Amino acid sequence: MKKEQSALVRSLSASCMVSGLALGLLGGTAFGAADVAPPGRSIGYVVTNIQWAVYQAKDAQGKETKAECPNGINDGAREQFATLFPPGGKKLKMAETQIAREAEIWWPTPAADQFDFHEASGPTSYGLDLDGKVKSTDFTSPDGKPGVDNQLFRAIGCILNHREGSSLVLFERNFHWSNNINRLLIELTDVDSLVNDDDVTITTYRGRDMLVWDAAGGFQAGGSQRIDTEWGQDFIHHGKGKIVNGVLVTTPPLDELVWPQQVVHNEATTYLMRGARFDLKLTPEKAVGFIAGYADVESFYRSINRRWSTHQISYGKTPSASLYKALRRLADGYPDQETGENTGISAAIDVKMTQVRILHPEKEISVIEPAPSAKQTAESTSNATAK
Amino acid sequence: MNGSRTLGNDEVFGYARHAAAITKVTGRFSFQQRAAIFVRRRVMRILRNVLSISIGTIVAAIGVYAYAASGSTASFKEDYIREPLPPGFQVIVTELEGPIFADAQGKSFYYWPKKQLRNGDAGEVQGKPTCGFDVARETAGFLSPYPPGIELPEVDTRPSCAAAWPPVFASDDAKPVGKWTIVDRLDGRKQWAYDGWSLYTSFLDKKPGDVYGASQLFHHGETNVQRYPMRPAPNVPPQFSVQTTMLGRLVVLHDDWSVYTFDGDGRNKSNCEGACLDGWAPVLSAASARSVGEWSVFERTPGVKQWAFRGKPIYRHMGDSKIAALDGSDTPRWHNVYTQMAPEPPQGFTMKKTLMGLVLGDANQKTVYQYVCGDDAIDQLACDHPDAPQAYRFAVCGGGDPDKCIKAFPYLIAPVGAKSGNQVWGTMYIDPKTGKRATADKPGALNVWTFRARPVYTFAGYKGYGDRKPSDINAQSWGEFNGERNGYIALVYRDIFENFDAGIQVDLIN
Numbered sequence: 001m002k003k004e005q006s007a008l009v010r011s012l013s014a015s016c017m018v019s020g021l022a023l024g025l026l027g028g029t030a031f032g033a034a035d036v037a038p039p040g041r042s043i044g045y046v047v048t049n050i051q052w053a054v055y056q057a058k059d060a061q062g063k064e065t066k067a068e069c070p071n072g073i074n075d076g077a078r079e080q081f082a083t084l085f086p087p088g089g090k091k092l093k094m095a096e097t098q099i100a101r102e103a104e105i106w107w108p109t110p111a112a113d114q115f116d117f118h119e120a121s122g123p124t125s126y127g128l129d130l131d132g133k134v135k136s137t138d139f140t141s142p143d144g145k146p147g148v149d150n151q152l153f154r155a156i157g158c159i160l161n162h163r164e165g166s167s168l169v170l171f172e173r174n175f176h177w178s179n180n181i182n183r184l185l186i187e188l189t190d191v192d193s194l195v196n197d198d199d200v201t202i203t204t205y206r207g208r209d210m211l212v213w214d215a216a217g218g219f220q221a222g223g224s225q226r227i228d229t230e231w232g233q234d235f236i237h238h239g240k241g242k243i244v245n246g247v248l249v250t251t252p253p254l255d256e257l258v259w260p261q262q263v264v265h266n267e268a269t270t271y272l273m274r275g276a277r278f279d280l281k282l283t284p285e286k287a288v289g290f291i292a293g294y295a296d297v298e299s300f301y302r303s304i305n306r307r308w309s310t311h312q313i314s315y316g317k318t319p320s321a322s323l324y325k326a327l328r329r330l331a332d333g334y335p336d337q338e339t340g341e342n343t344g345i346s347a348a349i350d351v352k353m354t355q356v357r358i359l360h361p362e363k364e365i366s367v368i369e370p371a372p373s374a375k376q377t378a379e380s381t382s383n384a385t386a387k
Numbered sequence: 388m389n390g391s392r393t394l395g396n397d398e399v400f401g402y403a404r405h406a407a408a409i410t411k412v413t414g415r416f417s418f419q420q421r422a423a424i425f426v427r428r429r430v431m432r433i434l435r436n437v438l439s440i441s442i443g444t445i446v447a448a449i450g451v452y453a454y455a456a457s458g459s460t461a462s463f464k465e466d467y468i469r470e471p472l473p474p475g476f477q478v479i480v481t482e483l484e485g486p487i488f489a490d491a492q493g494k495s496f497y498y499w500p501k502k503q504l505r506n507g508d509a510g511e512v513q514g515k516p517t518c519g520f521d522v523a524r525e526t527a528g529f530l531s532p533y534p535p536g537i538e539l540p541e542v543d544t545r546p547s548c549a550a551a552w553p554p555v556f557a558s559d560d561a562k563p564v565g566k567w568t569i570v571d572r573l574d575g576r577k578q579w580a581y582d583g584w585s586l587y588t589s590f591l592d593k594k595p596g597d598v599y600g601a602s603q604l605f606h607h608g609e610t611n612v613q614r615y616p617m618r619p620a621p622n623v624p625p626q627f628s629v630q631t632t633m634l635g636r637l638v639v640l641h642d643d644w645s646v647y648t649f650d651g652d653g654r655n656k657s658n659c660e661g662a663c664l665d666g667w668a669p670v671l672s673a674a675s676a677r678s679v680g681e682w683s684v685f686e687r688t689p690g691v692k693q694w695a696f697r698g699k700p701i702y703r704h705m706g707d708s709k710i711a712a713l714d715g716s717d718t719p720r721w722h723n724v725y726t727q728m729a730p731e732p733p734q735g736f737t738m739k740k741t742l743m744g745l746v747l748g749d750a751n752q753k754t755v756y757q758y759v760c761g762d763d764a765i766d767q768l769a770c771d772h773p774d775a776p777q778a779y780r781f782a783v784c785g786g787g788d789p790d791k792c793i794k795a796f797p798y799l800i801a802p803v804g805a806k807s808g809n810q811v812w813g814t815m816y817i818d819p820k821t822g823k824r825a826t827a828d829k830p831g832a833l834n835v836w837t838f839r840a841r842p843v844y845t846f847a848g849y850k851g852y853g854d855r856k857p858s859d860i861n862a863q864s865w866g867e868f869n870g871e872r873n874g875y876i877a878l879v880y881r882d883i884f885e886n887f888d889a890g891i892q893v894d895l896i897n
Binding site for chain 2: 076077078081087091092093094095097098099100101102103104106107179180181182206230231232233234235260262266267268269270298299302306307308309310311314336343
């Protein structure tokens with residue numbers, strides 16, 4: 001839809017906005033139809049589910065085949081320690097064992113791994129074509145699109161912690177749902193239609209508020225989220241995009257996207273993706289799809305390890321130092337200007353969002369302060385009048 | 388950072404001149420008092436919008452102290468309930484922890500309550516001291532994934548539990564007094580206990596007022612099964628309690644919700660009426676409650692009584708969504724309540740905004756970290772100070788290499804002769820090759836700032852991953868168990884997240 005929208009269409013849109021708003025107030029959603037402008041030509045979404053996209057093959061009955069992991073699932077830190085230092089062996093010393101292992105986790109190197117690391121393989125992966133090429137290392141998406149760049153899938157696809165149903169995925173999801181100030185918001189403005197619009201503005205924020213659940217255990221559209229402008233400046237990104245057949249794409253990709261990923265908060269961790277592209281199917285109630293780009297290797301690795309240290313990450317068998325080597329080995333973008341080493345690895349995040357009303361600071365309901373005296377009221381009125 | 392820019396010299400010096408002018412007019416004020424003059428929310432907003440994020444950061448940081456400094460609390464010390472003490476024992480009102488029991492030499496008392504860990508429990512139950520003179524030589528395996536039975540580092544020089552935590556022995560003719568009792572040790576000697584908890588001192592404390600052994604601050608001192616300072620009950624009405632925070636001893640309700648005062652109130656008189664009451668709930672007293680110590684009861688309306696502290700009516704903030712919050716103090720003229728303020732950081736430190744709240748920064752606004760560490764032995768000794776084995780720290784800060792450590796996590800260097808003026812902040816000479824204390828004349832020794840007698844650090848990083856801009860806090864929870872067991876934790880003055888405000892102790896992870 002062109003910006004040179006006719007007055008008639010705008011008028012109809014406005015009518016729909018009003019009626020949509022009314023329906024929204026009654027039904028809990030912001031507006032009714034996708035092919036008209038949302039109220040105020042803007043719409044917001046809050047992330048309710050977010051995880052690194054890992055394709056897990058299933059058979060006709062929906063049972064997992066693990067075809068993408070022909071060599072099996074990787075061992076974790078606990079298993080690797082037991083391999084290196086079998087029970088019943090010689091007397092162990094901290095400096096040579098536990099402390100040495102922790103040193104490898106916190107100061108990993110890309111040197112050759114002493115353990116077998118099982119990369120995910122096969123023809124299929126979630127993600128997007130980031131470079132416009134179809135290469136031998138690329139995948140095909142489950143719906144048949146070639147050229148999918150997702151080397152992160154190779155690195156984490158056969159680590160239990162990153163697969164659906166694992167402790168890390170479940171814990172992070174649960175903590176994400178049960179805490180505030182940890183969620184990404186996407187606000188679209190200058191929107192004339194959620195079906196086709198060749199020019200929309202995209203802004204991301206960190207949201208401050210809890211999610212709104214519906215009676216069925218899902219998330220209710222029509223809630224509100226205050227944006228965190230006080231502490232969350234790092235999460236504010238601006239970009240442009242377009243909506244094509246109901247799918248939001250970024251044009252061009254965002255240079256950087258930083259989003260919060262926290263557990264009990266005190267770790268205060270984030271992820272960084274460069275060249276971030278949105279591929280989100282929009283409706284008035286939801287936005288679902290992928291954000292793909294190049295995950296910064298160091299940020300990815302540090303973020304997880306700061307959030308989940310060796311004890312916790314052992315539940316889902318992450319071999320941290322081995323994973324780092326794989327990340328560095330498979331990194332395929334954003335070469336360091338001095339060393340030439342790739343600092344980014346192609347990746348995709350699987351995102352589910354629910355529509356919310358995004359409250360900007362000036363639109364927030366202000367904290368109620370003591371009622372001003374008559375004199376103060378008069379002064380304030382006088383000031384307002386003077387303007 | 389989006390929306391931010393570097394300040395021009397005119398702006399920087401303009402701000403400094405403004406500050407200097409105010410100081411000149413008002414005389415020499417404390418950091419808190421200066422802050423109270425400068426900071427108001429509207430000013431902050433204007434500064435943020437008109438100048439830059441950086442200025443806003445500085446102002447907001449000062450604002451923390453402004454909130455805290457309301458009502459001239461800076462000069463107060465916490466009152467406590469007097470009770471009979473055994474001969475020679477005393478109460479010392481310490482700078483960070485408030486009133487603490489101590490022996491005749493002023494050595495602070497500690498206790499060690501039992502706590503369940505992943506694979507077992509450690510600590511003591513009431514009446515049964517276990518901290519003895521045998522040296523623990525192996526890990527206990529409390530914390531997976533590593534197995535028990537691994538020989539501890541520097542085991543030949545490792546102190547016993549009782550050497551690190553000297554028991555408060557009782558003489559043969561000692562007599563119980565009130566809550567003070569005498570318990571039998573496994574080695575046959577007698578030991579003082581308070582409220583049933585066996586008492587110890589710390590080998591880290593050297594002079595009266597030192598409380599370096601342990602703290603009630605969250606993420607401070609030793610970890611896992613912590614010791615705590617033993618304190619007399621604060622003299623507050625039963626529906627209140629007091630928590631140790633980085634800003635001071637914070638008054639909260641018994642269930643840890645913050646309370647506030649309002650500048651618009653009179654002495655023992657509330658002016659919060661009408662719409663004000665939608666945002667602020669007076670903390671009412673029982674009809675039979677009586678004034679006690681610094682706490683008074685006044686009648687806000689006929690038949691309805693409200694608590695006041697030091698004459699200021701007390702409220703709850705309806706907008707608080709977490710315990711021990713500082714959020715209400717964002718509203719102009721409203722303040723959190725402290726029995727006493729914590730000492731200021733030394734001159735040259737800054738306060739800055741990060742994604743997790745207000746955090747201490749160095750002069751360049753780089754996040755300041757402390758190192759925390761507790762070993763996995765049955766006696767749960769701390770490894771977070773320079774007298775403990777440094778192998779733990781070297782593993783996480785430099786992969787075992789001290790040279791990498793000092794590049795990635797440089798010590799915060801103190802000017803020669805620098806003094807903090809308090810016992811919480813100080814300086815210490817460190818040999819960076821060993822991480823241990825050094826004498827000033829040792830070649831290569833560094834004079835570093837310390838918090839609670841432990842060095843503090845910044846995070847220069849590795850492979851481009853470090854703290855670059857003021858909002859960065861990239862070494863927060865760097866290390867084992869999110870940094871709580873062996874790692875780095877930022878010095879956070881205001882934590883915006885749930886249940887972690889003001890560094891209050893919340894036991895969520897072991």
